[in-house]
Amino acid sequence: EPEVTQTPSHQVTQMGQEVILRCVPISNHLYFYWYRQILGQKVEFLVSFYNNEISEKSEIFDDQFSVERPDGSNFTLKIRSTKLEDSAMYFCASSEPSGRLSEQFFGPGTRLTVL
Amino acid sequence: KNEVEQSPQNLTAQEGEFITINCSYSVGISALHWLQQHPGGGIVSLFMLSSGKKKHGRLIATINIQEKHSSLHITASHPRDSAVYICAVLPLNYGGSQGNLIFGKGTKLSVKP
Secondary structure, eight states: OOOOEEEOSEEEEOTTOOEEEEEEOOTTOOEEEEEEEOTTSOEEEEEEEETTEEEEEOTTOOTTEEEEOOSSSOEEEEESSOOGGGOEEEEEEEEOTTGGGSOOEEOOOEEEEEO | OOSEEEEOSEEEEETTOOEEEEEEEOSOEEEEEEEEEOTTSOEEEEEEESSEEEEETTEEEEEETTTTEEEEEESSOOGGGOEEEEEEEEEOOSSOSOOOOEEOOOEEEEEEO
8 A cells, every 4th residue: 555655764963953854755646745743742734735836834834944846756844954842753744636635644754853 | 722622632441442532623624634643653544524424444433514523433442442543624725725734632542451
């Protein structure tokens, strides 16, 4: 069964460093999402992406964040200058071409630890 | 302000029991998702529904759009059902092409053998 994959599973970085979290969505999906979950808190929407551009973004998704689909398979989240409060689990998700009302399939997550 | 409220927050059950987890929301929605989060953190989509009822194996999800309420039921619960169950809603969108999910805090279910 096709699945969303994410790498790395755990990333440890120093405050102020840049990190890139990678996702490979399901191959025929066209809508991509990033979510984050701070430990002990609820999952929060960061950004959605379609047709090579951001469709929606939350207040959390400020200038330190960017997303990119550098090739036909990868979808990346870059955090430019990490802060302690960026420590969280980051989930990528994708959905089918029918869009908003399609079920979203989640990746296993990347645990980001900022020291 | 919590737009999505789940109850209970924690639930302990004996194997075989019938389980109900509730979700109430305050916004107009296009659809509601039930998700399962395993202890390792991974999230699995269980259901997406916008009306009525869906069933998959021992899991049943219902939604009442007028009352802004959904329930997730697990019949004949098993220790392997132990996980966090998350309700997430897709708000009605008034012009954008994409929507973002608004998540509840989750219900932690523990099923004892």
